[in-house]
Amino acid sequence: MLIISESVNGLFKSVGRAIDDRDPKPIVKIVERQEAAGANAFDVNVGPGRGKDAPGDMAWLVGAVQGATKLPLCIDAPDTETMAAGLAAAENPTIINSTTAEPAKMDALFPMAVEHGSDIICLTMDEKGVPNDADSRAEMAMVMLMTAMEHGIGAERVLFDPLVLPVCAAQDQGPKVIEAIRSFQILSNPAPRTVVGLSNISNGASGRSLINRTFLPMLVGAGLSAVILDPDDGELMETVKTCEVLMDRKLYCTDYLRD
Numbered sequence: 292m293l294i295i296s297e298s299v300n301g302l303f304k305s306v307g308r309a310i311d312d313r314d315p316k317p318i319v320k321i322v323e324r325q326e327a328a329g330a331n332a333f334d335v336n337v338g339p340g341r342g343k344d345a346p347g348d349m350a351w352l353v354g355a356v357q358g359a360t361k362l363p364l365c366i367d368a369p370d371t372e373t374m375a376a377g378l379a380a381a382e383n384p385t386i387i388n389s390t391t392a393e394p395a396k397m398d399a400l401f402p403m404a405v406e407h408g409s410d411i412i413c414l415t416m417d418e419k420g421v422p423n424d425a426d427s428r429a430e431m432a433m434v435m436l437m438t439a440m441e442h443g444i445g446a447e448r449v450l451f452d453p454l455v456l457p458v459c460a461a462q463d464q465g466p467k468v469i470e471a472i473r474s475f476q477i478l479s480n481p482a483p484r485t486v487v488g489l490s491n492i493s494n495g496a497s498g499r500s501l502i503n504r505t506f507l508p509m510l511v512g513a514g515l516s517a518v519i520l521d522p523d524d525g526e527l528m529e530t531v532k533t534c535e536v537l538m539d540r541k542l543y544c545t546d547y548l549r550d
C-alpha cells in the first residue's frame with residue numbers, strides 16, 4: 292500500500308503560515324515526523340485562495356519538502372500553471388495529482404507526465420462533476436486510460452481516484468466508491484492502481500478517526516493500492532498494516548501475529 296501523507300497542505304494553518312513566511316522549519320518537521328511514521332510519499336498542496344501567487348508558492352513548498360526527504364512528491368494543484376511550477380521545482384520522483392476527464396485538462400497534463408516521467412492520478416470527474424454510480428465512473432476511467440495510452444503513458448503509471456465524498460453530505464456514495472475501486476481493476480491487465488483521499492469521507496463529521504479507519508479496510512478489501520491519509524494517526528496506520536496482512540500482501544504475518 293502506497294501511503295501518501297496529506298499533511299503538507301496550505302489548508303492546515305501551520306503550513307499556510309509557513310508558506311506565507313517562507314519558513315521551511317515547520318514543513319521539515321512535519322515531513323520528518325511523517326516519514327518516520329510510515330509515509331511513502333507526500334501530497335504537496337498550497338491550499339485554496341492563493342490566486343496568482345499559487346505557482347510561486349508551490350515551487351517554494353516543493354523545495355521545502357525536498358529539503359527533508361527523497362520520497363516521491365504528489366503535486367496536488369487544480370490549475371495547470373501551479374502544477375507546471377511544482378513539477379519544474381521537483382527533483383524527487385513525482386506523481387501528478389491530478390487530471391480530470393475534461394479534454395483540455397488531459398491535453399495539458401498527460402504531456403506534463405511524459406515530460407517529467409511522472410505517474411498521474413486520474414479523477415473520474417468532468418465539468419459536470421462526479422458521476423453518480425460506479426459504472427459511469429468506470430466508463431470515464433476507460434476513456435482516461437485510452438487517452439493516457441495515446442500520449443504514450445502506460446497503464447502502470449496511472450492511478451484512478453473515484454473521488455470520496457463526505458459521508459455527511461452524500462451517504463449513498465460510500466458503497467459506490469468501493470464498487471468503483473473494484474471496477475477500475477478490470478480495465479487493464481495488469482490492473483491499474485487506485486487511490487483515494489481518505490479523510491474526505493469524514494469531512495464535517497465528529498469521530499473522524501473512527502470513520503477513516505473503518506472505511507479504509509472496505510477499500511483495501513476491494514483492491515485499493517494507494518491512499519492519501521494522515522500518518523500521524525497511529526491507529527489508522529496500525530489498521531493499514533493489519534489490512535496488508537489480512538489481504539496477504541505482506542510476508543511478515545507470523546511475526547505480526549506473535550506480537
Ligand code: THG
Nearest residue numbers: 297302303367388389412452455487488490491519
Ligand atoms: N483525491 C486526490 N487528492 C486529494 C484528495 C482526494 N487531495 C486533497 C484531499 N483530497 C486529501 N487531503 C486532505 C487533507 C485534509 C483534509 C482532508 C483531505 C481535512 N482537513 C480538515 C478539514 O478540512 O476539516 C482540517 C483542516 C484544518 O485543520 O483546517 O479533512 O480525494 N487525488
